[in-house]
Amino acid sequence: MTYRTSLTALALTLAGLVAHPSPAVALSSVQWKSCPAYSDEVIRSLRVTEEQVPAFRTLMKRLECGTVSVPLNHRDPGGRKIDIAVTRLAATDGSRRLGAIAVLPGGPGNSGYLDPILRSALRNKEMAGLNERYDIIGFDPRGVGYSTKAACPLSPMGPQEPGTMTKETARKIYDSQVATNQKCGRSDPAFLGQLTTANVAKDLDLVRAALGERTLNLLGFSWGTYLGMVYRSEFPEHTGRAFLDSVAPPWTRLDRHTKDAAAAAERNFGRMATWLARRDELYGLGATARQVREEVARLVGAYDKSPKTFAGLQRPIDGSAVADLAKLNSTEWVRAGKALAELRTTTGTTAPPTVKELLGAPMMGTPVPGAPETLNMTMNLAVACNEDAGRTGFDTAWRAHQRLVTRHPATGRGWGLGVRCAGWPLPVQETTLRRGGGSLVLAGHLHEFMSVYDWTLQTRRAVGGTVYTIADDVHVSATRVPECAADVVRYFDTGRIGSGCAGVALPS
Incomplete structure (x- = not known):
């Protein structure tokens, strides 16, 4: 099904998607x-x-x-x-x-x-x-x-400009997500609507x-x-x-999900900050939790203002990368502390070793031939969006993102714009x-x-x-x-x- 599919035909296709009790x-x-x-x-x-x-x-x-x-x-x-x-x-x-x-x-x-x-x-x-x-x-x-x-025709999101997210960049992200979601949802609505x-x-x-x-x-x-x-x-x-x-x-509701999760991530970073402060002689990020929080927030701002490109890393290091380190759970606090310390002192063009370990791997590796599928992104998108009762327009999403970054100075930049289901053409099924x-x-x-x-x-x-x-x-x-x-x-x-x-x- 293409973009030229008439809305009437799409509506007829979707008419049977609202859930009702199943017959025997x-x-x-x-x-x-x-x-x-x-x-x-x-x-x-x-x-x-x-x-x-x-x-x-x-x-x-x-x-x-x-x-x-x-x-x-x-x-x-x-x-x-x-x-x-x-x-x-x-x-x-x-x-x-x-x-x-x-x-x-x-x-x-x-x-x-x-x-x-x-x-x-x-x-x-x-x-x-x-x-x-x-x-x-x-x-x-x-x-x-x-x-x-x-399999949806999911267009990979192009590389985003590093640094502070501007409203113009956010708009491009939003428009790209809308186009991808509409293309996906209309590709096989009879099947995708049942996910x-x-x-x-x-x-x-x-x-x-x-x-x-x-x-x-x-x-x-x-x-x-x-x-x-x-x-x-x-x-x-x-x-x-x-x-x-x-x-x-x-x-x-994905918007509420992100809001709650972002607040919890910043709270847990407070625990990391306390842990790092007790080991200031190793990491040099501050002798108190408050000092560590302020230093990491400063690093977020500094790398957003002046992103760095390191040899051996696919992604430029900006504030979102620093925030990703601050979001790591306690099993990674040792390496997170090392990576944050490296970003605080590095001056060269070669990626510091721990930064490379934590931020150098691609998000989705190449599957081994013959391996069973472990995650289907089409199903992930369809279920999330078919059930998302909080699909937001651009202006609402942009305001929410700005609030999130302001309220959570250490980890807030580690969250995207929050428009996963923008433009999804199939009806909400709660x-x-x-x-x-x-x-x-x-x-x-x-x-x-x-x-x-x-x-x-x-x-x-x-x-x-x-x-x-x-x-x-x-x-x-x-x-x-x-x-x-x-x-x-x-x-x-x-x-x-x-x-x-x-x-x-x-x-x-």
Whole structure:
């Protein structure tokens, strides 16, 4: 479909996109088939260590792979069908089996196909124990990986002029995003308009039925937490225990999302500043947290005023690059401190070593041949924009950006203009969350900005559940930290959980 497509035709195409309760859908079965074969290079590209490769291959021999056919439009169950790719790692102790846990991936747009291995059996000995009494279910949501998907004609954003963002530059960014979104949304509206969290939840329930499970237990991460909320709202009678880590908000407005996340990032930089001040002899950024904050804000302004181009770096270093360093979580504070110190003193044209480590890698690396897709940007864009109830015009976005940069002097420049869904031509599709389903644990991280802790509290007010507080700033760390992971496994085994865990420790 081209830009010349008439608005009338587009409106007719979109008329069926507003969500309504699905009629009964004929049960599908899983079409089991051989799992993909991966080279060692591909396996390592999945962040599997050299030492873990043999264990990964052993687990792949146990993994079952298949597809489930589901309606593209759940309001038209007799219409076009699409395939959802599914995997299962059967419980190792079948005599004590408790059921099945579906792993809900982040994104939107992340693959969950190999999550039974990567997020459970191979993660650590605690999470491996989850597979003793539960089948672990993975899947690629519609639009991702081995499931039916589409590829938008997404035009890459050209390099932006380094330095302080002017209104003229912001306008160019906005206009480019509008053109890209309109081209994408009109390329296949019949498919792209059906990429919503609610439809993924309905797909998942058909997967449940195809697997012969009366209920599904849920282990969700990031966007997968919102998927878990929606699934519980749509199918409370089919929902068992749910543990949701790094909880999404119970609303879908990208402008509000950015505002909240930016404030949380600046707060967490205050913790970094305190940590750096205690090590002033190493970093030289200030002996008090206030001095560090002022020095980093000064660096943001200085590099915006006079950006530098270093040999060996693809991006010029301006205030946004300095702010990106200030936004890093505590696992990177050692390197962030070194990089900020390097930017404070460097005079040459060669990129300082730590700056190159942290800012030299491309955002999206080249996939290894034969590697499974880990993130589908078309699905990411479509779900985000189909559900964004806060699409903003240029003037509103520009004012919001200026306020954000002023209020958050250390990290504010690390945020874009906030016009991700500008010009998206498909209608907004909102979902109403409801209470219901089995027991629910909402794991919130006190200091992270990718999933703001207050969103966990807002979600509890909206859908109920127990808050499990992790005292770190690391996104989706619950299953990575042994003490926290043990709590996760204990919860699924017994239904009981404590009030929280320490999470990832600060660097010493």
